[in-house]
Amino acid sequence: MGTQMEAIQVESLEPKPSSPPLNRYALFAALLASTNSILLGYDIGVMSGAVLYIKDNLKISSTQVEILVGSLNVCSLVGSLAAGKTSDYIGRRYTIVLAAATFFIGAILMGLAPSYPFLMAGRIIAGIGVGYALMIAPVYTAELSPAMNRGLLSSFPEIFITVGILLGYISNYALSYLPQHLNWRLMLGIAALPSVAIGIGVTSMPESPRWLVMKGRVQEAKTVLIRTSQNEEEANLRLAEITKAASVSAQWAGKGVWTELLVHPTRSVRRILIAAIGMNFFMQASGNDAVVYYTPEVFKAAGIHKRKQLVVITIIMGISKASFVLLSALYLDRFGRRPLLLLGTIGMTISLAALGLGSKFLEHSTTKPTWAIALSVLAVCADVSFFSIGLGPITWVYSSEVFPLRLRAQGTSLAVSVNRLVSGAVAMSFLSISKEITFGGMFFVLSGIMATATVFFYFWIPETKGKTLEEIGALFEDDAISDGRESE
Numbered sequence: 001m002g003t004q005m006e007a008i009q010v011e012s013l014e015p016k017p018s019s020p021p022l023n024r025y026a027l028f029a030a031l032l033a034s035t036n037s038i039l040l041g042y043d044i045g046v047m048s049g050a051v052l053y054i055k056d057n058l059k060i061s062s063t064q065v066e067i068l069v070g071s072l073n074v075c076s077l078v079g080s081l082a083a084g085k086t087s088d089y090i091g092r093r094y095t096i097v098l099a100a101a102t103f104f105i106g107a108i109l110m111g112l113a114p115s116y117p118f119l120m121a122g123r124i125i126a127g128i129g130v131g132y133a134l135m136i137a138p139v140y141t142a143e144l145s146p147a148m149n150r151g152l153l154s155s156f157p158e159i160f161i162t163v164g165i166l167l168g169y170i171s172n173y174a175l176s177y178l179p180q181h182l183n184w185r186l187m188l189g190i191a192a193l194p195s196v197a198i199g200i201g202v203t204s205m206p207e208s209p210r211w212l213v214m215k216g217r218v219q220e221a222k223t224v225l226i227r228t229s230q231n232e233e234e235a236n237l238r239l240a241e242i243t244k245a246a247s248v249s250a251q252w253a254g255k256g257v258w259t260e261l262l263v264h265p266t267r268s269v270r271r272i273l274i275a276a277i278g279m280n281f282f283m284q285a286s287g288n289d290a291v292v293y294y295t296p297e298v299f300k301a302a303g304i305h306k307r308k309q310l311v312v313i314t315i316i317m318g319i320s321k322a323s324f325v326l327l328s329a330l331y332l333d334r335f336g337r338r339p340l341l342l343l344g345t346i347g348m349t350i351s352l353a354a355l356g357l358g359s360k361f362l363e364h365s366t367t368k369p370t371w372a373i374a375l376s377v378l379a380v381c382a383d384v385s386f387f388s389i390g391l392g393p394i395t396w397v398y399s400s401e402v403f404p405l406r407l408r409a410q411g412t413s414l415a416v417s418v419n420r421l422v423s424g425a426v427a428m429s430f431l432s433i434s435k436e437i438t439f440g441g442m443f444f445v446l447s448g449i450m451a452t453a454t455v456f457f458y459f460w461i462p463e464t465k466g467k468t469l470e471e472i473g474a475l476f477e478d479d480a481i482s483d484g485r486e487s488e
Contacts, residue, residue, distance in 0.1 A: 023228050026145055029141075029206060030154075034137045035198050039129070041168065042168045047293060048169070049172030066430070068119065074127065076424075079133075083413050083416075092140040096198070097198075100198040108189065110126065111189015113185065139408060141400070144224070155325075158396055162321050165321060169314045260407065272403055274460065277414070279415075282449070284422035285426065288383070292317075293430075316381065317381050320384060324385040325388035328388060332394070337394050338457070338463045341457050344388075350447075351383040352444070359439045360440030463475075
């Protein structure tokens, strides 16, 4: 035992090889593909303020507000389920264009909505576009990226979601001075502008090399790999691994991807499914989206009633969230997925418990003391920050990298569909449940869910840092879970 500890200490003192420089072409493609995610982030951020004006202008109830907010997430389930088959058929790149075009139509309808039903129609169409974008961006980026930089590049969707949330908050503040019948329509309608830019920009992106190999276009795949690798030798090694994986996929041809995923999964596929679906479930069961959507409602209950103050608080929260997601992305390939994931969920457990404590005190206090309001504001900022360190970026990275090539598109679409279903369910029930058990009670429940998530991640999620997509499948074989923990 002593010898082993000495060896570990000696090893830790040895200089570690530096990571290879980031390939600029892969960086450019990953940035462009992930830009679609800014649309979801903007919607989450802008709706937190827009609903205050929509509710007054259209005279809708709190239940209608919940349906309006949650409908985009539920309808994105359709897009994320369809995206797997679509991207296998028309390619990853054109699926990104389809996502942007669908969201563009939805944003225009929302911006011009004269009534609640018209607004709902726009939300439904935009939701389908969001579903396509959430599934395809991390898959495309993971398939294009070199193994040593995949964590950073595949976390870009969450970075753009967070940037979008912050832009939504700023839009709320900037447009809140306009007349009530106009401000919320502009808040929602201007989301159509980035959709156009994304659709045009995608034309300069390469196609996924793994999709090209699946379609027999090996020479085109090699060209892309040469441009996204450090040298031609690395490109040839990556091509050989992809070709081998594609030949395995060809042996399964005709057996049905959904059959292998859901009806007759192997032990390793079953473990991959549980890991990917479990992570996506807990990402949204954490209540992060609902906390962001309904922050103004939470702080109104805490005693802050001026709308400008509520919007300023959301901007502070957005800056905090954006700062920590960038920090996580930069260190994801250095520290690995598991340490940051566990740090994030433990931090969220404590933050949500503190938020529940502060909210409970304010609910039973007539004076609304400053320290309790400050505790609640800090706890909300801590909650979204720990989410941005762990579950936020890592869910997209992990979901896109753990499935084998033949199952990647549909497997990821299934996991993301669970993500959107749970997100919609939480968003559409958050206010109703909070009215029954109070906001404080709701935050204690979410804290318990995050404690459960921490246990699940510790025992079920192996480390994937630095491994190629083709190597990751071996982690989920018979003794892989325990091996993954031991290798930390």
